[in-house]
Amino acid sequence: MNLNDAIKKLTDHGYKTTGKRKDILTYFAESDGYRTAKDLLQHLEATYEGISIDTVYRNLHLYDEIGILETTELNGEKHFRINCTHHHHHHFICKDCGKTKEISVCPMDEVESSLANYVIEDHKFEIYGLCPRCKTA
Structure with missing residues (x-):
């Protein structure tokens, strides 16, 4: 899934595409592999001073729920990556x-x-x- 597909999926499910949400999607679209909520928070803090971990988790949960992100657990911590559903693998x-x-x-x-x-x-x-x-x- 690319960035435009992810944004379309978000809007198709009735959610607004805010700057923060686009920045989160861009982060995962440009990442090569799984990332943690902490990784994302550190990335966003440069642009959104005072962003809360609750905001990060709320958006990660939403993206997982509607199929934009996929998850796995590594070393006891949930990790996320952009969903790559173009073929079975x-x-x-x-x-x-x-x-x-x-x-x-x-x-x-x-x-x-x-x-x-x-x-x-x-x-x-x-x-x-x-x-x-x-x-x-």
Whole structure:
């Protein structure tokens, strides 16, 4: 999803596109990987003096709820990234820097055969470790 798609999705759901909301979307659209609420807050503080963590979390929750952002949990903390729904794939996620690498392999064929009498509604497959840059640091 790019910035224009994210803004359209926000307005399609009846939400105003304020400068602050555009800045949040731009931050994630330009980020390569998952980011925390703290990362976003630090970024926004330069422009919005006195911005509260509540404002940041409220917007992150909204974007997650309407499908603009996707989330994962790393080291006990929720991380966010722009939703990339253009095709089915999964991610390798670096536990140090949050950078992601797309994985096209999906284990669902095998899982579905072992759960023949179950209804699978959704799935998420993530691999965690260190990217080449963090591994050598």
